[in-house]
Amino acid sequence: MRASALFIFALLCSACGVDDPASDSGVVTSTAGLFEAEAQFDPDPPAVGKNSLSLRLQTRDGVLVEEAEISAEPWMPAHSHGVAVRPIVRAEGDGVFLVDEVRFTMPGTWEVRIDIEATNMRDSLVVSADVQ
Amino acid sequence: MCNERVGGTARAQLGRLYRSRRRHGRSEGTAILAAAVVGLCGTALSRSARAQACCTATGNSDVGVVQPGVQAALAVQASWEHAAFSYAADGRQRALRNASADDWVLSFGGGVRLFEPLALHAAAPMRLQRRRLGDETAQNALRPGDSLVGARYLVLHDPLPAHGAARFSQLEIASFAKLPTGRDATESETSSGVDATGDGVLQLGLGVDAAVRLPRVHWLDAGVGFALRLPKEVSGRKLDPGDEITLRAGYAWVPDVFLALGGGVSYRGTLATKEEGTDIPASETRRIRATVFARHTLRHPIWHLMTSLSSDLPMDGFGKNVPYAGSTLSISVQRSWVK
Numbered sequence: 001m002r003a004s005a006l007f008i009f010a011l012l013c014s015a016c017g018v019d020d021p022a023s024d025s026g027v028v029t030s031t032a033g034l035f036e037a038e039a040q041f042d043p044d045p046p047a048v049g050k051n052s053l054s055l056r057l058q059t060r061d062g063v064l065v066e067e068a069e070i071s072a073e074p075w076m077p078a079h080s081h082g083v084a085v086r087p088i089v090r091a092e093g094d095g096v097f098l099v100d101e102v103r104f105t106m107p108g109t110w111e112v113r114i115d116i117e118a119t120n121m122r123d124s125l126v127v128s129a130d131v132q
Numbered sequence: 133m134c135n136e137r138v139g140g141t142a143r144a145q146l147g148r149l150y151r152s153r154r155r156h157g158r159s160e161g162t163a164i165l166a167a168a169v170v171g172l173c174g175t176a177l178s179r180s181a182r183a184q185a186c187c188t189a190t191g192n193s194d195v196g197v198v199q200p201g202v203q204a205a206l207a208v209q210a211s212w213e214h215a216a217f218s219y220a221a222d223g224r225q226r227a228l229r230n231a232s233a234d235d236w237v238l239s240f241g242g243g244v245r246l247f248e249p250l251a252l253h254a255a256a257p258m259r260l261q262r263r264r265l266g267d268e269t270a271q272n273a274l275r276p277g278d279s280l281v282g283a284r285y286l287v288l289h290d291p292l293p294a295h296g297a298a299r300f301s302q303l304e305i306a307s308f309a310k311l312p313t314g315r316d317a318t319e320s321e322t323s324s325g326v327d328a329t330g331d332g333v334l335q336l337g338l339g340v341d342a343a344v345r346l347p348r349v350h351w352l353d354a355g356v357g358f359a360l361r362l363p364k365e366v367s368g369r370k371l372d373p374g375d376e377i378t379l380r381a382g383y384a385w386v387p388d389v390f391l392a393l394g395g396g397v398s399y400r401g402t403l404a405t406k407e408e409g410t411d412i413p414a415s416e417t418r419r420i421r422a423t424v425f426a427r428h429t430l431r432h433p434i435w436h437l438m439t440s441l442s443s444d445l446p447m448d449g450f451g452k453n454v455p456y457a458g459s460t461l462s463i464s465v466q467r468s469w470v471k
Contacts, residue, residue: 049266081317105325106455
């Protein structure tokens with residue numbers, strides 16, 4: 001009986017480790033390496049509720065992207081779900097695109113998955129967010 | 133056994149029960165009912181272990197489980213969970229500063245013993261959820277949660293009391309299917325996700341529950357379970373939620389069949405989530421909760437009242453990837469039928 005109790009206690013304790021913290025994003029490179037974006041959340045760090053995400057977008061050659069078709073989707077990878085409200089994206093000039101109405105519905109690690117189509121190139125990038 | 137808290141009707145019922153079981157020995161009826169008491173206490177821990185990790189603060193329950201010595205049961209449970217903090221992906225606990233989440237759940241359950249070792253049960257919750265995100269107006273939603281059907285097979289049931297040494301009293305195999313009758317977060321229609329009341333996947337679980345009777349009035353109760361969480365497809369992507377492991381261990385002080393007090397701990401962990409067959413890094417979840425409970429028999433052996441308080445532990449490492457963690461207060465009433 002005592003051995004069983006010790007085993008259960010040890011099992012529970014072994015599950016209590018704290019892992020390395022998740023990293024937040026500043027400069028993000030797209031999946032195929034065609035684009036690079038400087039990402040900035042407002043508020044920073046991002047919070048539960050309404051947020052916006054500013055992207056300063058350039059090609060891998062360092063040319064600012066002025067016109068692009070961009071769509072964004074908040075996604076919580078650990079729990080396999082997104083949100084009901086789709087963000088709105090608008091160009092602000094000088095290669096800056098504002099992704100507004102980014103709504104995180106709960107605290108935790110989120111991603112903002114972004115599809116970009118510009119200058120006859122198509123790629124996607126992921127901006128991580130540690131939402132509090 | 134029949135102390136001052138027992139009315140005359142209850143005394144008569146208990147007497148009839150004892151007489152009907154005389155051929156098995158005078159203590160068997162008491163022991164069987166005490167085992168049922170402990171079994172019900174175990175369900176408090178089981179509920180705690182199965183608390184959902186994601187969008188809904190409280191989980192499905194084992195309301196209406198038919199315990200050894202009981203032929204059928206009907207139960208209703210009301211619970212309230214208040215979220216006070218969250219566990220991040222790195223296991224750190226953080227106060228819930230920008231949101232509030234409260235769930236009120238009314239669960240109905242019942243079961244029947246088909247023949248001596250095998251019993252079936254089912255439970256269905258109705259959830260009232262409230263979420264406030266940032267400085268926005270709070271949103272409410274009332275929807276069904278995930279339902280559960282289960283079967284329990286009694287492998288070992290030794291009703292004899294422990295005289296001077298611990299006795300392995302009960303071993304039961306439990307299986308369940310958790311049905312996605314609640315709304316998945318991917319189908320949410322609200323900006324706060326308040327209407328997400330279910331996991332969105334079918335779960336098939338198998339486990340073992342055991343009870344050990346110590347001398348006099350002490351019981352130990354433990355369980356282990358594993359649940360397959362079947363894949364789902366969202367927007368053309370195949371998502372494979374991690375399978376679930378549950379462990380629980382508890383203690384109950386059972387001075388008689390009318391009262392049980394106890395507590396325990398439960399662990400629930402899920403393996404990494406897969407997307408298109410690839411593991412998502414740091415997507416495992418875990419949740420360790422502590423539970424205390426009290427069970428009182430209102431009218432022996434028919435009506436039982438149980439209250440429990442379960443809580444996540446606001447310390448680093450006791451959870452992982454749990455957006456809403458906090459405390460759950462539950463009260464349930466059960467009507468039992470014995471032979």
